[in-house]
Amino acid sequence: xxxxxxxxxxxxxxxxxxxxxxxxxxxxxxxxxxxxxxxxxxxxxxxxxxxxxxxxxxxxxxxxxxxxxxxxxxxxxxxxxxxxxxxxxxxxxxxxxxxxxxxxxxxxxxxxx
Amino acid sequence: xxxxxxxxxxxxxxxxxxxxxxxxxxxxxxxxxxxxxxxxxxxxxxxxxxxxxxxxxxxxxxxxxxxxxxxxxxxxxxxxxxxxxxxxxxxxxxxxxxxxxxxxxxxxxxx
Numbered sequence: 001x002x003x004x005x006x007x008x009x010x011x012x013x014x015x016x017x018x019x020x021x022x023x024x025x026x027x028x029x030x031x032x033x034x035x036x037x038x039x040x041x042x043x044x045x046x047x048x049x050x051x052x053x054x055x056x057x058x059x060x061x062x063x064x065x066x067x068x069x070x071x072x073x074x075x076x077x078x079x080x081x082x083x084x085x086x087x088x089x090x091x092x093x094x095x096x097x098x099x100x101x102x103x104x105x106x107x108x109x110x111x112x113x
Numbered sequence: 114x115x116x117x118x119x120x121x122x123x124x125x126x127x128x129x130x131x132x133x134x135x136x137x138x139x140x141x142x143x144x145x146x147x148x149x150x151x152x153x154x155x156x157x158x159x160x161x162x163x164x165x166x167x168x169x170x171x172x173x174x175x176x177x178x179x180x181x182x183x184x185x186x187x188x189x190x191x192x193x194x195x196x197x198x199x200x201x202x203x204x205x206x207x208x209x210x211x212x213x214x215x216x217x218x219x220x221x222x223x224x
Contacts, residue, residue, distance in 0.1 A: 006132065034212070043117075043203050043215030087155065101213060103148075104156030 004088045012082075018075040020107050022088030025069040030092055033064060034101070035073045037084040040057040044087065044103070047073065078111045085109075115139050117216035119204050125222045126194040134189040136204030136221050142214075144207045145187040147171075147179065149200040150218075156203060162187055194223045 005023040012018040024033065034049040048055055048062045050071075055062045061074040075082055087106040120135045138145065143164050148156040148171075158171030160180040176198060178190040187206075191198060201220050205213040 030197070041218070043218050044213075045215070046212040049212065101156070101158075101178070103157075105155050 004090055004104060006088050006104065006107045008105070009110070012078045012109060012111050013073075014080060014111050014113050015077055017112075018078040018082065018109055020073040020075075020086050020088075020109060020112070021070065022073070023070045024088070027068050027090050028092075031090045032092070033062065033068075033071045034089040034091060035060070035062065036087045036089065036101070036103075037082075038083075038087070038106070039084040047086075070073045075109075077111075080111050080113065083109060083111045117204055117206055117214055118159060119202075119216040120196075121219060122217070123220045123222075126152050127224060128193075128194060128196065130194050131190070131192050132194065132221075134191075134202055134204075134221075136187045136189065136216060137185050138187075138204075138206040138214075138216075140183065140206060140214070141184060142206035142210070143184070144206045144209075145181065146205040146207075146213065147177070147187070147189045148203045148205065149173065149198075150203060151200050159189065159202075190199050191221075200210045 032049050032051050036044040038044045048060050048088040050062045064071045085106040085108050087103050117138045146161045147159040150156045158174050160179040162168045165184050168179050199222050201218045203218045204216040207213045
């Protein structure tokens with residue numbers, strides 16, 4: 001699996017957009033970019049994933065650069081409940097039987113009032 | 114659906130004791146996983162299962178055992194607890210072509 005690099009921590013004001021970057025310069029053509037988050041003391045929660053096109057769902061938007069070497073997770077209107085550790089994970093499509101997630105240390109996003 | 118449930122929520126063990134961490138999912142998912150998370154670190158895969166009767170090792174399997182006799186249950190067994198096994202344990206499950214759903218975790222302290 002390709003390695004990812006994320007900032008250790010970020011701050012964001014409540015109501016503003018939170019933009020979380022992730023570098024994955026060694027990503028392969030068949031690897032997807034996944035984002036999970038982990039609110040304190042809870043299990044990780046899936047947010048979004050994509051291959052090369054930008055993706056949007058009810059939680060967030062995922063912007064992947066054209067060369068696919070980096071991506072940005074966007075929380076359009078951050079709330080205090082979005083304070084969490086955000087993990088960027090690169091993995092092949094989950095159709096395989098040995099599909100596993102490799103979690104790094106992630107980015108601690110703190111949303112301030 | 115209750116999703117993925119784990120019991121107990123918290124447990125203190127003495128060195129050398131044994132225990133079983135329970136994990137149950139009611140989503141009829143084929144794949145189930147056990148992870149551990151040490152303070153300030155990401156999750157590490159202990160064991161996983163692709164269906165009833167089939168299990169395989171992850172990154173850090175030493176000191177643990179698993180079984181998968183039913184689709185719903187995937188218990189994790191610690192035979193001789195050691196302080197290095199102090200951690201938070203997460204169980205997860207998924208269906209083919211979908212992402213993983215995680216349980217709330219079990220905090221284990223070995224003294």
